[in-house]
Amino acid sequence: MSLYYDAVSILTAPSSTGGSFKSRLYNSRNLKASPAQVYALIIEASKWDILLKEVIDQAGILKLEPKLTPLLALLLVHDHLLAKNGIAAPASHPLRQAVERHKIRLKGEFAKARVRRTCATIPALKEAVRKEKLVALGAKGSAGAVYPRWVRVNNVRTTKEAQMNSTFAEFETVDSLEDLVVGGDDKQKRMRMDPHIPDLVAVAPGVEFSSAPAYKNGEIILQDKASCFPAYLLLGDDWDGEGDLIDGCAAPGNKTTHMASLLCKPRSARKSNKSKPKTRSSRIISMDASAVRAKTLQKMVSTAGADTLVTVLQGQDFLALDPEDPRFKDVTGLLLDPSCSGSGIIGRDDVPELVLPAPGRPTPGSAKNQNGTQGKKRKRDEPSNSSTNKPTTPPSSTSENDTPTSEITQDRLLKLANLQTRIVEHALSFPAARKVTYSTCSIHLLENEAVVRRILDSEVAKRRGWRVLRRDEQPEGLKKWRHRGVKREEPSGDGAIEGGEVDLSKEELEGCLRCWPGDEEGTGGFFVAGFVREGEDDDYSGSRGEVAEDANGEEEDEEGEEDEWEGFSD
Secondary structure, three states, X not given: OHHHHHHHXXXXXXXXXXXXXXXXXXXXXXXXXXXHHHHHHHHHHHHHHHHHHHHHHHHOHHHXXXXXXXXXHHHHHHHHHHOOOOOXXXXXXXXXXXXXXXXXXXXXXXXXXXXXXXXXOHHHHHHHHHHHHHHHHHOEOOOOOEOOEEEEEOOOOOOHHHHHOOOOOOOEEOOOOHHHOOHHHOOOOEEEEOOOOOOEEEEOOOOOOOOOHXXXXXXXXXXXXHHHHHHHHHHOOOOOOOOEEEEOOOOOXXXXXXHHHHHOOOHHHOOOOOOOOOOOOOOEEEEEOOHHHHHHHHHHHHHOOOOOOEEEEEOOOXXXXXXXXXXHOOEEEEEEOOOOOOOXXXXXOOOOOOOOOOOOOOOOOOOEOOOOOEOOOOOOOOOOHHHOOOOOOOOOOOOOOOOOOOOOOHHHHHHHHHHHHHHHHHHHOOOOOOEEEEEEOOOOHHXXXXXXXXXXXXXXXXXXXXXXXXXXXXXXXXXXXXOEOOOEEOOOOOOOOOOEEOOOOHHHHHHOEEEOOOOOOOOOOEEEEEEEEOOOOOOOOOOHHHHHHHHHHHHOOOOOOOOOOOOOOO
């Protein structure tokens, strides 16, 4: 029964616990069941919760079984009715017996639910429930925003044409994101080719790819649209082996593998002059300060088939790199996506909220714990809510925007902005560097446009001739992106953020790209800016010791255990 108690403890953990749902799950040190099993149970139960509530309420079992709480009942009844092997507990376990005593009534109500929805098969019933949830819970946000599932074709292993003829062969092409989720007449297999990012496909939110051969083989990668901006801005449509590349904040690896995909894109699909002689192939040097996260990075690179293109430096802090190291003499492009407040991420902390059946009557004199267990005594395999899912130590400061979300304050943003600025300034000092991209998943000016201003004012930027990449110099797809940098941010209503204004020219603001949560573009909040160098190579003689010392001092508060990667994700 530890599987169900673990699931309850995750679902009822305090909302103040930071990090994404999956990272909190995999970081938890108190789970007795496999994190993958707990994750699968919660996700699958959340897909059926509307129907399960209906079945449990109609069967009335919570009024008859005081040992069952609404949440436990929903999880147990899900496995009883829908899991291949039924409830994962011994037949003699009291809670399993509490459900199976009513199996005839539960199956009867389940059958009635199918009849009411005129579904002859379980897959048809699942689709009907999915449509109900789209309406009731919203594939659309409160502002009418559609958040599709974004799928990127991986050119290292395949081509867009091949995937259109295989993985997406049965998908209907639509003209807008709204058409992906069309009311009660919604077709699950709908797709839209993205107009801004090459080889990116938007599909309906409920479409699953976990069992698709292309997903398992690394031919397609699930990656949010906004996070595709940095690699595309850096490499564009015509990066023909012009030097090596560094991803300085790489784990879990979406942006590294996107760079590899862009390097492998067929030349016929590029906008460059095909007659231009091909120089040696670029290589990508990717790193993460956490050895644990670096293993995840290496796994993702391998699954994407990019081992020959990517060198992973495990446990390497980007700020500790010596730009004069001979390994980096040919590095001309750097991608930096350092840790940020995560204020733009949609549902970062959202554990699925299940629709629960009506509670029964508690046994007189019994005390229900917050996690749904009865009484003060607990069996050895019943983890208490108080000991499960404690906040974990934040990850490295140079991780790929996976910092557990903490309370966002002005001081917190300043600390992050200081580190972000130092990371980019370090990148500008690499001798052969000609182009750098900087990105965050933050909506705050202090981490975005204000960092750009600080970078432009830095000694290394002025000495080496760095400036913002203009809009007219950006790749074709991103030139069309309409959301650009902002000059001012208003103070937050609670006073936690002071707001402010940044002194950037109109041209510089136009060079910055913004994504906003809740609009019609289907992304979370995101920011990216490119820097290009007009100055000639100089004799750089930076102080590696100073930078490394500063980075280590800052990162003492940032390092920690990381979540285990469980496949390509948004």
